[in-house]
Amino acid sequence: MNRMFARFAVTAVMTAMVAIPLKARAEDGRNTSLQDMLAKPCPTAAQWMKIREKQALSERETAPVAKPLDMALYDELVRMRAEDRRVRTPLQEGGEHPSSAVIQAVMDVDKRNLSRLRDITAHGLPTREAIGSDGQAALFILIQHADMDPALQARLLAENEKMGSKGFEPGDVAMLSDRVALRLGKEQPYGSQLWYVNGHLAPKKPVGQLDAVEKRRQSVNLMPLSDYICMMEVLQKPR
Template sequence: MKRTALLFLLACLSLTAVAQTTTDAFAKYEAKEYKASGEMYDKSLKAGKGTASDHYNAACSWALAGNKEKAFAHLEQTVAKGYTSIGHMQQDSDLSSLHSDKRWAKLVEDLKRNLATIEAKYNQPLKTQLEKIYETDQQVRREFMAAMQQKGAESAEVKELGQKMEQIDTENQKKVVAIIEEHGWPGKSMVGSKAQMAAFLVIQHAPLVVQEKYLPLLRKATEDGELEKRHLAMLEDRVLVGNNQPQKYGSQLRLNPDTQKYEFYPIDDEVNVDKRRAEMGMEPLGEYARRQNIEYVFPKE
């Protein structure tokens, strides 16, 4: 038993190290240090524990660094690990330098064949229904955020859109709950990535009692590879904040009524938040804050 526990501990430490290194590699990518980013990805993915997204990001870094061999090597791993976003890959400007290479056409064809095989197993009616829910969920939020920026939080337009968003959320919640009760969690192997994201977003936007009810189901879905760890982290934080407790991963923001700027809800054990975020495949909190235009100073130990 002691030996088993030790092996489990070592495995956890290894996965944490991989997550942290890929997070650092992505930070190098954002800093436009593409070769350094690619080298960090190579090091962290050498043991074969990386996801399709990790290899895709590595390919982008190497393509931008001008190394086609390494870029294609990672793209082949991306396809092998089940990547399905063919439209995104074809439109991604990071990979433009690869399009004239004969390997690109073969890669696209391989991806199309894999995608057709995967999609043949989907529950197509359920996929269509959830993708429509995804669009309604996101469209009203795009309108709401645009009005917030243009008109301000106290404007009549924002208040009207807030009410519209609540109504849509209630309608979507009824539909998704009915789906879950009949089919279980509609994971990516059942309906694909976009459709399963719709189910997650609806639960994320639901009242606290609904979030708490389905949180164990989402934990199980994450264990089974049907939901990304970073999405589970967001719901874990949402439930904690809903219960007036400090969040664990720093994913939740609030609008400061005095400054009218966004800030983080209180974070438990904040000096170690990046370690927890790395375990869930999330970027460092400082990077996240920068992307959200939040003024943030990481606490000293």
């Protein structure tokens, strides 16, 4: 295993959870809601998700939905996100030791997406008006997974800050902030980047003081860290 591949293998199981799926696969292979999967092992996480789902539904009902001005770019971003999800599903379900084939598939897609991402953002981040809210969410996923170019991630994170309320969702920005901080050797402010320690997930060090981390997570509507770790262990359990 070459050095780059080995480094990616470690990063892969750190598990940055960006878009929490509404559906997941139970141990018996059935598709089930994530809330149902979490109900017994992580009851407070399931309750948190239930509350947030109601809030999100209410926001969607009251917020106007505008058609993206650049439909071609919107469609492309959505397709790229779909491919990202397709190759990462086996990674998520592979537990602590995903296969080399699964990791290679993710690396190949990330490399293609990164090349296109550089072109798309060469003159700055596309606006929400240009690509719509869903297109913006898709774009964020691609940036979050652009680990082969941490300088690009840092630049786009800084550009997003200038966009204010028209930028990415605060919780998403928090997770990208953690990712960039780790690559710079700094503390994770939100503790979202996980890896395995003695068979269990834990925030990758360095990470800030946990009480301060929890306050920051709450400020951007992220679930408590203990619930997040519990949820991720359920999702990462080999199936």
